[in-house]
Amino acid sequence: xxxKSEKQIVKPRIGIYGFTGCAGDQLLIIHTEDQILxxxxxxxxxxxxxxxxxxxxxxxxxxxxxGSISTEEEREHIKEIRDRAQIVVAMxxxxxxxxxxxxxxxxxxxxxxxxxxYGDVKFITDPVEATPIDEVITVDYxxxxxxxxxxxxxxxxxxxxxxxxxxxxxxxxCLECKLNENxxxxxxxxxxxxxxxxxxxxxxxxxxxxxxxxCWGPNKDGNFSELFRLxxxxxxxxxxxxxxxxxxxxxxxxxxxxxxxxxxx
Amino acid sequence: xxxxxxxxxxxxARVEGNGGIKVEISDNKITNVEVQILExxxxxxxxxxxxxxxxxxSLVPRICAICNLSHKYASLRGLEKALDVEIPEATNIFRHxxxxxxxxxxxxxxxxxLALPDFFGYDNAVAMADEHGEVVTKALQLKAxxxxxxxxxxxxxxxxxxxxxxxxxxxPNRKTLIEIQEExxxxxxxxxxxxxxxxxxxxxxHMERDTQFLxxxxxHDGYDYYGDILITSDGLEHLVEDYSKVxxxxxxxxxxxxxxxxxxxxxxxxxxxxxxxxxxxLKGEAKKAYEKxxxxxxxxxxxxxxFAQAIEQIFSLESVIETIDQGLxxxxxxVAKPKRTSGTGTGVVEAPRGTLIHHYExxxxxxxxxxxxxxxxMFLDDIEAFILKGGEELLSSGKTDNIxxxxxxxxxxxxxxxxxxxxxxxxxxx
Numbered sequence: 001x002x003x004k005s006e007k008q009i010v011k012p013r014i015g016i017y018g019f020t021g022c023a024g025d026q027l028l029i030i031h032t033e034d035q036i037l038x039x040x041x042x043x044x045x046x047x048x049x050x051x052x053x054x055x056x057x058x059x060x061x062x063x064x065x066x067g068s069i070s071t072e073e074e075r076e077h078i079k080e081i082r083d084r085a086q087i088v089v090a091m092x093x094x095x096x097x098x099x100x101x102x103x104x105x106x107x108x109x110x111x112x113x114x115x116x117x118y119g120d121v122k123f124i125t126d127p128v129e130a131t132p133i134d135e136v137i138t139v140d141y142x143x144x145x146x147x148x149x150x151x152x153x154x155x156x157x158x159x160x161x162x163x164x165x166x167x168x169x170x171x172x173x174c175l176e177c178k179l180n181e182n183x184x185x186x187x188x189x190x191x192x193x194x195x196x197x198x199x200x201x202x203x204x205x206x207x208x209x210x211x212x213x214x215c216w217g218p219n220k221d222g223n224f225s226e227l228f229r230l231x232x233x234x235x236x237x238x239x240x241x242x243x244x245x246x247x248x249x250x251x252x253x254x255x256x257x258x259x260x261x262x263x264x265x
Numbered sequence: 266x267x268x269x270x271x272x273x274x275x276x277x278a279r280v281e282g283n284g285g286i287k288v289e290i291s292d293n294k295i296t297n298v299e300v301q302i303l304e305x306x307x308x309x310x311x312x313x314x315x316x317x318x319x320x321x322x323s324l325v326p327r328i329c330a331i332c333n334l335s336h337k338y339a340s341l342r343g344l345e346k347a348l349d350v351e352i353p354e355a356t357n358i359f360r361h362x363x364x365x366x367x368x369x370x371x372x373x374x375x376x377x378x379l380a381l382p383d384f385f386g387y388d389n390a391v392a393m394a395d396e397h398g399e400v401v402t403k404a405l406q407l408k409a410x411x412x413x414x415x416x417x418x419x420x421x422x423x424x425x426x427x428x429x430x431x432x433x434x435x436x437p438n439r440k441t442l443i444e445i446q447e448e449x450x451x452x453x454x455x456x457x458x459x460x461x462x463x464x465x466x467x468x469x470x471h472m473e474r475d476t477q478f479l480x481x482x483x484x485h486d487g488y489d490y491y492g493d494i495l496i497t498s499d500g501l502e503h504l505v506e507d508y509s510k511v512x513x514x515x516x517x518x519x520x521x522x523x524x525x526x527x528x529x530x531x532x533x534x535x536x537x538x539x540x541x542x543x544x545x546x547l548k549g550e551a552k553k554a555y556e557k558x559x560x561x562x563x564x565x566x567x568x569x570x571x572f573a574q575a576i577e578q579i580f581s582l583e584s585v586i587e588t589i590d591q592g593l594x595x596x597x598x599x600v601a602k603p604k605r606t607s608g609t610g611t612g613v614v615e616a617p618r619g620t621l622i623h624h625y626e627x628x629x630x631x632x633x634x635x636x637x638x639x640x641x642x643m644f645l646d647d648i649e650a651f652i653l654k655g656g657e658e659l660l661s662s663g664k665t666d667n668i669x670x671x672x673x674x675x676x677x678x679x680x681x682x683x684x685x686x687x688x689x690x691x692x693x694x695x
Contacts, residue, residue: 024424048389101305201421
């Protein structure tokens with residue numbers, strides 16, 4: 001690991017922002033009970049509205065952003081944050097991929113669904129179909145997860161504090177599942193998305209004997225067509241696999257599944 | 266402050282999600298109060314259509330991280346009614362332990378970290394640590410304990426998948442349960458000490474007005490956080506299946522959360538509502554705390570919700586101790602299977618911040634219709650009414666120095682969950 005000492009920052013100025021989501025990623029930071037006092041000590045938290053009043057909205061070294069962009073106002077706000085932040089980190093599935101609210105990404109159903117729900121009411125800001133933040137701004141680093149994991153988050157923050165380039169996350173859930181010595185659920189012909197899902201959760205669900213639901217979004221090295229073939233061979237319909245893989249895949253899953261066709265048709 | 270003015274509090278800090286408060290003043294009178302829900306809509310009820318119950322149960326906790334297991338629990342109760350799943354008593358016991366974990370996590374987060382800094386005069390709890398170090402350290406322990414239970418029963422701290430239709434993926438072992446029980450006993454002393462801290466606080470009275478309360482009634486004669494009947498402060502009881510007749514909803518342009526009324530008027534839900542409707546059912550240390558803190562003003566003043574949360578912390582710690590005793594005597598429950606693939610069910614639990622309703626219609630194993638009503642969507646009108654009353658009182662007496670803070674404190678006392686409420690959307694297929 002190359003240490004970029006010229007980039008070393010003393011008490012970096014941090015902003016932690018929440019857009020549209022469940023606030024679970026910000027909550028995870030608040031829930032690091034053994035670390036939160038250290039964290040507030042090691043960095044200069046300028047804005048963290050969920051935890052503190054009176055934010056100072058100025059220049060930032062790092063902005064952590066949770067949530068999808070789901071209104072016109074949010075589109076403008078994220079650009080404004082980008083303008084004053086050296087580094088922007090997309091934090092959690094909603095910011096990285098669009099979140100569950102983006103499971104129907106680009107299928108054209110959004111206008112119809114919003115009308116079904118609210119009728120013709122005009123809101124103070126227009127709702128837009130959920131997108132990850134990198135559809136609006138450039139993102140420097142990604143912290144996947146639903147919610148993010150404490151070790152990955154603290155590792156990334158630690159590296160940024162010390163001016164070290166954070167590492168890309170490349171391993172699937174399966175790797176962690178093997179390290180945890182779980183019985184492989186695919187051997188039981190269960191619909192498990194572990195092989196194509198980004199790791200970091202510590203195989204949270206298989207540890208409880210339950211299949212991976214894919215909530216960290218796609219692992220870029222995953223062999224998607226092979227997993228589809230395998231699950232189809234268990235008698236699980238193509239549509240079923242497609243629907244499940246999109247529940248948490250948001251916009252990021254689209255390029256991995258666009259060429260996968262139902263072999264039966 | 267001039268006689269005609271506009272107060273814009275945005276963002277509203279130390280709450281979950283993106284919200285704001287707008288108050289318009291004309292000729293020293295308040296002409297408009299809006300609690301704005303600015304977080305984008307996620308349309309959750311449309312996301313679960315066509316999904317299996319298993320997928321629903323994975324998705325709904327994502328409505329809100331703080332009360333993710335309440336969403337899971339309400340959904341389980343609704344889906345298990347719809348599909349006629351008969352739950353073994355031992356499974357119910359473990360669900361109660363899970364739910365107490367969430368109450369402890371959420372209440373301790375709100376009480377010590379989001380609300381108390383206002384009463385002590387700080388921007389946040391970390392700044393408060395210098396002078397009130399022991400409270401902050403102990404509060405972190407209590408919150409960590411709530412999280413530990415959520416991790417144990419949920420499968421992870423936030424959005425765990427372990428609670429499944431008919432039971433759990435895995436039940437914690439004896440040793441873990443006994444450790445949790447021991448820790449609950451240790452933390453009880455701090456939860457009781459908190460009552461004395463609160464008893465010292467002076468609580469503002471400017472916003473006081475009469476309101477209505479609603480919560481669900483436990484199926485036994487004790488205090489609890491679940492039930493199939495809604496009770497209201499007018500003394501009436503309603504079947505949860507009739508929820509849509511009890512709670513009248515509408516859409517307003519300044520909020521992606523729908524608004525709710527009971528009998529045409531705003532109402533409160535949450536710890537204070539539960540305490541006022543069920544408080545006489547408390548036992549043990551929780552009963553003592555209730556008797557120590559309770560006064561008549563609780564019926565007219567939402568700031569006492571913080572007090573009610575402190576009493577519920579004691580109730581939940583005592584319940585964890587008692588419920589684990591019951592769990593230790595029971596056989597590991599089997600996962601119960603659905604007896605049908607189609608049906609309708611309404612599941613209700615008390616989330617930390619109030620009554621939470623999940624209603625489902627399942628056809629051939631897939632969701633045909635879903636409706637979720639969250640506590641924040643129920644009490645937003647009530648917050649606006651209290652801000653209006655408090656604002657008028659402060660304006661007429663000229664005490665407007667920290668009027669913004671006073672408004673924020675009213676909103677914060679409800680522990681609003683904006684992520685939850687912004688998904689409060691009803692899909693009507695007509």
